[in-house]
Amino acid sequence: xxxxxxxxxxxxxxxxxxxxxxxxxxxxxxxxxxxxxxxxxxxxxxxxxxxxxxxxxxxxxxxxxxxxxxxxxxxxxxxxxxxxxxxxxxxxxxxxxxxxxxxxxxxxxxxxxxxxxxxxxxxxxxxxxxxxxxxxxxx
Amino acid sequence: xxxxxxxxxxxxxxxxxxxxxxxxxxxxxxxxxxxxxxxxxxxxxxxxxxxxxxxxxxxxxxxxxxxxxxxxxxxxxxxxxxxxxxxxxxxxxxxxxxxxxxxxxxxxxxxxxxxxxxxxxxxxxxxxxxxxxxxxxxxxxxxxxxxxxxxxxxxxxxxxxxxxxxxxxxxxxxxxxxxxxxxxxxxxxxxxxxxxxxxxxxxxxxxxxxxxxxxxxxxxxxxxxxxxxxxxxxxxxxxxxxxxxxxxxxxxxxxxxxxxxxxxxxxxxxxxxxxxxxxxxxxxxxxxxxxxxxxxxxxxxxxxxxxxxxxxxxxxxxxxxxxxxxxxxxxxxxxxxxxxxxxxxxxxxxxxxxxxxxxxxxxxxxxxxxxxxxxxxxxxxxx
Numbered sequence: 001x002x003x004x005x006x007x008x009x010x011x012x013x014x015x016x017x018x019x020x021x022x023x024x025x026x027x028x029x030x031x032x033x034x035x036x037x038x039x040x041x042x043x044x045x046x047x048x049x050x051x052x053x054x055x056x057x058x059x060x061x062x063x064x065x066x067x068x069x070x071x072x073x074x075x076x077x078x079x080x081x082x083x084x085x086x087x088x089x090x091x092x093x094x095x096x097x098x099x100x101x102x103x104x105x106x107x108x109x110x111x112x113x114x115x116x117x118x119x120x121x122x123x124x125x126x127x128x129x130x131x132x133x134x135x136x137x138x139x
Numbered sequence: 140x141x142x143x144x145x146x147x148x149x150x151x152x153x154x155x156x157x158x159x160x161x162x163x164x165x166x167x168x169x170x171x172x173x174x175x176x177x178x179x180x181x182x183x184x185x186x187x188x189x190x191x192x193x194x195x196x197x198x199x200x201x202x203x204x205x206x207x208x209x210x211x212x213x214x215x216x217x218x219x220x221x222x223x224x225x226x227x228x229x230x231x232x233x234x235x236x237x238x239x240x241x242x243x244x245x246x247x248x249x250x251x252x253x254x255x256x257x258x259x260x261x262x263x264x265x266x267x268x269x270x271x272x273x274x275x276x277x278x279x280x281x282x283x284x285x286x287x288x289x290x291x292x293x294x295x296x297x298x299x300x301x302x303x304x305x306x307x308x309x310x311x312x313x314x315x316x317x318x319x320x321x322x323x324x325x326x327x328x329x330x331x332x333x334x335x336x337x338x339x340x341x342x343x344x345x346x347x348x349x350x351x352x353x354x355x356x357x358x359x360x361x362x363x364x365x366x367x368x369x370x371x372x373x374x375x376x377x378x379x380x381x382x383x384x385x386x387x388x389x390x391x392x393x394x395x396x397x398x399x400x401x402x403x404x405x406x407x408x409x410x411x412x413x414x415x416x417x418x419x420x421x422x423x424x425x426x427x428x429x430x431x432x433x434x435x436x437x438x439x440x441x442x443x444x445x446x447x448x449x450x451x452x453x454x455x456x457x458x459x460x461x462x463x464x465x466x467x468x469x470x471x472x473x474x475x476x477x478x479x480x481x482x483x484x485x486x487x488x489x490x491x492x493x494x495x496x497x498x499x500x501x502x503x504x505x506x507x508x509x510x511x512x513x514x515x516x517x518x519x520x521x522x
Binding site for chain 1: 256259260265267268270271272273274275276277278280281284285286288289292333334335336337338339382383384385386387389509
């Protein structure tokens with residue numbers, strides 16, 4: 001249990017391929033990778049372009065805006081940190097930059113979420129190093 | 140030279156247990172191996188190819204030791220529940236290449252008696268993509284649910300249409316004395332069951348059981364001298380789908396690649412197929428797979444599954460044994476697809492027998508549909 005008695009979920013592991021992503025999130029900024037050779041955008045971050053196999057990486061700041069591509073209202077998950085949150089919305093958000101990323105939709109009742117709904121990023125700090133990018137409906 | 144039409148399933152055994160707190164998973168492997176070898180009329184000493192999948196890193200080595208096997212060809216392909224269908228394709232290639240002569244495929248699991256939360260336990264394999272999913276509460280059922288949600292959005296598919304699949308599988312299970320759940324259910328029962336991960340209800344989800352199964356394969360030439368009618372591997376193919384670089388289409392599933400290739404390799408058409416054994420982890424899995432295999436057009440799966448066509452007596456019976464939705468699902472169900480298809484083609488299935496079955500299509504799905512998953516299609520026929 002973390003401070004305050006809130007059950008703690010497993011944290012994502014930061015590694016050499018993903019460090020820039022998590023450093024950006026800790027500053028409450030969403031950054032995506034683009035290949036420095038063929039300019040293909042990609043999510044999640046990784047060292048080698050899947051199209052041209054180049055190691056040239058260019059980070060660019062994302063708008064943080066997108067739409068809900070698909071989602072599910074999760075009513076059962078026995079894992080610590082999540083069973084206390086039920087029901088919650090697990091979703092794939094299509095960013096305006098064109099990539100689709102898993103996340104949560106927060107800030108509205110779960111039953112209000114719809115495919116195509118415009119959303120914007122919000123940042124949830126779990127630890128000083130780990131911040132999660134979540135999405136809320138655009139007001 | 141083609142490998143197709145030259146290898147046969149000659150032994151098939153489904154362990155009758157659905158709850159075995161008095162047994163271990165390895166014991167279920169061993170008892171299933173015994174059953175399949177007896178079915179084939181072969182001895183364990185005849186086995187020189189061994190195929191299996193499990194969750195521990197050195198599962199193949201441990202299990203081969205437990206069974207005291209000394210194979211010259213081994214394959215522990217692990218791509219989720221479809222692995223065992225894949226093993227059959229790999230065995231066909233190995234046998235035809237002379238790398239082994241008698242292949243044994245085994246599976247065993249005590250998921251139910253260990254209270255293993257297969258679909259809703261959260262957790263993470265710890266691989267790079269998991270770092271971008273698990274912390275948002277991703278579950279196995281959630282992946283399938285997001286395919287269903289998107290399918291409903293694009294095509295107007297309804298919960299009632301999905302429920303018809305569960306109702307059909309339960310009706311089939313009523314004809315299978317070994318099925319875990321045999322009492323009939325209605326569409327209303329499915330819709331009234333509690334929501335697990337919207338739009339999937341409890342009765343849209345496969346059961347959790349214990350279980351085991353095994354298969355024995357050899358050359359068609361040798362198969363003709365064995366105890367049971369050979370069931371021939373006519374064609375097959377594998378495919379993977381994943382998030383890739385982040386531009387996934389959750390409705391573009393692996394079956395859309397493996398299916399057409401399997402038909403082409405077998406030289407068969409859809410209307411040649413007398414029955415299907417389709418991995419039914421969830422109701423949406425069946426609907427999406429039938430579409431992707433080309434039995435109907437994209438978006439038509441809901442109507443296709445809801446009009447009686449996939450039931451016994453319909454034009455394309457699916458899972459006469461009751462499938463994972465009602466008969467058994469110990470975590471990775473692929474081997475049971477091949478066992479049921481084999482037994483149907485041998486016409487051993489009693490009350491649930493598909494009349495005059497000549498050609499069966501097997502399709503296994505492994506992993507997270509819409510996310511990282513595998514699809515393996517195999518066409519089987521009577522010799």
